[in-house]
Structure formats: structure tokens, C-alpha cells
Amino acid sequence: MADAVFLALTVITIGSAIAALELRSLIYGSIALMGTLGGIAGFFFLLDAPFVALFQLAVYVGSIAVLILFTVMLVKRELIFNKIEDKRRKFAGIGLMMVVMVGLGAVFLDSGIKTITTDEPAVDFRDIGTDFVTYYWPALILMGLILAGSVTGALVLAKREDVENDQRTN
């Protein structure tokens, strides 16, 4: 069962990644990108990490992909891209990527990743939280400061005082 799901997820992830690069339609390309990100979330589910998987879905599929879609929709494709149809370059690109991926896969398989035992219990997300507030507290504080800074920046940017509101009647 897990093997079949793994294979299916692999096909979805790699297939939609290729589609995201190769499709002429930008919208379909970004939908395919969503498929890739969702497939990666599926891998996290398979790895007994539902916490990371759900965040992958919520952040990458739910927000980043929406951002890309939104940007793409406001673009007039004809103004930016010149169409250069070249079948040979296309297949050469796919082939090169396959070679790189097969090479990387061979390296991974050779590195002894097969000997890792996989029947250990899943890590509870509470343990991740405990680790964050004990061992990794400097990283947590740094992240908190960066996020607080960005949220404050976003609020300042959103609150524009210089715009005269001539629609409001008061």
C-alpha cells in the first residue's frame, strides 16, 4: 500500500513539475506547480509528519500558489514572452533533467539511506514544540523577531496616511 502510494505521489510530483515548466499556458503551469507542492505534502504524510504536511498544504498550496496564480493572471503573456518553439531543445531539457535526477538518486541510494530503519514511532508535534523552547530557543527568538518585524512592516505598508480619501463623506 505505502509503496503504491509512494509511486503514485512520485509520478504526480515529478510529472506536474515537468508540466509546470513545459506547459505553454501559465495558468495551467501554476496549477501543475500546485500539484507538485501537494505531492510533496503527500510525501510528508507518508513520512509520518502530518504537522509538516499540513503546513506545506496551508502555506505553499494555500498561499504561495495563490500568490503566483494572482501574479500570472495579471500578466499579458504576449507582451513578455517571445515564442521560440524548438522541439529538440525541449526534449534535451527534459532529458538533461532526467539525467541529473537519476544521478542524484544513484548518489542517494549509494549513501546508505536504505539501511535506515523506518518502523520507529512517528515524532509527536509536541516534541517539536518542546525542542523549540528548550534547545533551539535562540533560533525561535530570531524567527519570532523576524516575523514580528515583517508583520509590523506589512501593517505600516498597509496603513497609508498620504492618500487623501475623497470618497468618504464624513
Add this chain to the structure above:
Amino acid sequence: MSAIAPKFKLSEFIKSLLDNAFWAVLLASLIGLPIIQIVLFYIEMPVIDGELLTPFLALTWLADPTRSLPILKAFMATDMFRVMAFPGFGFAALIAAGTIFIERKMLAKLQLRVGPFYCGKIEGILQLAGDGLKLISKEIIIPAKADKPIFWAAPVIFVATAAAFVALIPVAPGWVVADIDLGLLGVFAVIGFFPIITILSAWSANSKFPFIGGIRALFQMVSFEIPLILSLLGVVILTGTLNLSEIAASQSSFPWIVFLPVGAIVFFITMLAELERIPFDLPEAESEIVAGWLTEFSGMMYGLVQLGTYLKLYAFAGLFVVLFLGGWNGPMVVPPFPEELLVGVELGPLTVGPFPGLPLFDQEMLNGTLWFVLKTVGVIFFILLPRGVFPRIRIDMLLSLGWTKLIGLAFVNIFIALGLLYAGVLGPGGLQ
């Protein structure tokens, strides 16, 4: 002789009826029965009262109706029942249908109109069925330059996503479709899909009004997701779990709205925005952009989007109940089952009961469902109410509300929760 069918003959009519009956019986016995037998052969049958449920036993309920109760009860323990009927799709669709009718009738009363009146004699009670029939029978028109695959898929995916949201809501103790450990994160992940579907369907229609509506929906949903997630963190901090069933069970003595009213208010406002309800119905603003991102949908596609919208409304109301109003918790009002139902009593010469398979639900579950439904209906009422009262607000007001005021209030709520936790009022060592 009628004018509609001038060559009408009763004998011909009866003959055609008999013809149809003959073919129905023939096809059922030659194709239908073998298919049923084959299906029964392959699916795994439950064990009832110590004996395996064979097709023969399953059909004995025709002779003895009491036999059907254990079969029904075994069916109700399956995942299929949970997904399709009780805490899942069927139950939610029922509440959604009720919501649509109540909304129209209540709005009419608020605005001194009558509302649906003629369909079905009593206060237009059959209006909804009539609308459904009309939607099903209408032609589905696809705009000529629409992107057809996305346009066709969007309503279906919308309903599916709403049903996935419904599946996460616990209705009674143990009665939830997907009781996952990270239920609340699952809710956040599912909510994140709605803007994608909206903007894709709006773009694929290749029309101006849907696109404007879709962009508005995208702005609104994405910007209100942040205060929505932040406003729920207070509850998570105090309960120490993300499982929605555990969060509901943790409120047996008091609901969290008592301690986190700020979070509840912020969540309610963001809920209105996520549901595109008045005063935040900019994506559908019917007086400006026809029907917003729904403009090009027709027939049952529109019906599906409406179904999805109201399923989402039920799911959000249920989430509010589970997180802030105590979920299924409430005083026990369901009376205990009569003796003869459970153990059987002797009444003179007769022995009444116990009936096999009864009771179908236990008392706790009935009570939990009752309280959950009561609270959910109350929340839905408060979601509907602004529609009769408020006008629509401008998009810049909406965005400044979401980005400045609500996020600030959500942080205030988190600090209240942290203060209660560190002061030892709640959480480990505190109340409960």
C-alpha cells in the same frame, strides 16, 4: 380528447405501460439481480449476532422486519455511513438546505416582505425543492471562450473542499468523520483551498464580472485568513491540543468564549468575511458586478456552488461551536430509554423486548447532537442576521479592518490566553 395529445387512446397507453413494466422486470432479473449477487459476493459483510451476514440473511428482513435493525446498526458503524450520512455530507446538506429556506424567510420578515409563499401551501415550505428541480432541469451554458476544463471542475472541487471541511467537525462524542490529531491545522489547510478555486473559476469564465469578483474574493479571503488563524491560537494555547474532539471535550465545565471573548469576536468577523456574507459580500456584490464570480454559472453548476457555500457556512458555524461554545457539551435533556427497549419486561403473559438492534444511538450521542445542532443553528442565525441589517462596505475599509484592527485584536487575544495560562487560572494546575 385532449388538445395536448389528439391521438390519445387508453388501450395504447396501457399497452405502453405494460411494455415498460415488462422490460423493467426482464432487465432487473437478467442484469440487476446478478449484479447484486456479484457485488454481495465481493464486499465484506459484517457479523451480526454471531452470524455472518450472507445475502440470504440480508434478504430475510423482507419476512421479518425486526431483522433489519441489526443490519441497519451494523451499517451505521461503517465509515461509509459517517462520510455520507450522519456527521458527514447528508447531515450537513440537510442543515444547509434548512439554512437557505430560513434565510430567505427570515430576511423577508426582517424587511417586511412575505418571502417564499406560494410553493407548497404552508408559507412556501416547498420553495427549496422547487428551486432545486428548476436548477437541475436548466441547461448548463458554458461561455464560448471559457477555459472549459477548469470551468467544469471548479463547482465540483468547491463542493468537495467544503465537504472535506465538514468532515473535520465533531458533532457528538466519537461522531466525527476524520478524527485526526491535527484537526485544526487540517481546517487551516482546507480553508486555504477556497481562494484558489474561486480565482480559478473566475478566471476560467473569461468574463469581466466574474474576474472582478474573483479578485475581490481572493483579496478578502487571503487577508482574512491571517486573523482567522491567529484568533484560534488562544484556544490551542489553553487546551494544548489541535484535535477538535479534544478541544470540544475540554469545555465540559465552561465554554472558551467566557475567557476568550475577544478571540470569539475576531473569529466571528473573519468568518463572515470568509463566507462572503453581508457586510463583506464584495465578491458577489449583486448591485455592482451582477453576481460576482458566480455570474457565468448556470443550472446545476450554480446549484453546486450554492450547496458548497452553505456547507461551508455550516462547517464554519460548527467550528465556532466546537472552539468557543463548548461543542456537544450541555445538560442531559434526552430522557433515558425505556426498560423494555434495553432488557425487556414481562407484561402478564407477554414478554416485550429486548428488541435486537435497539437503541440505534446511545443517549449521550443523542444529547450531544441535540446541543451541537442547537448551538450551530444559533450561530448560523447570527451569521444570517447582518444580511437584513447592514449595507455592504467598501473594499479599502474591508482590507484596513482585516490588516490593522483584526490582527491587532487577535494578538490581544493571544496575550490574554498566555496571561491566563501563566497566572495559573487555566491549563495545568488551574480550573478544570
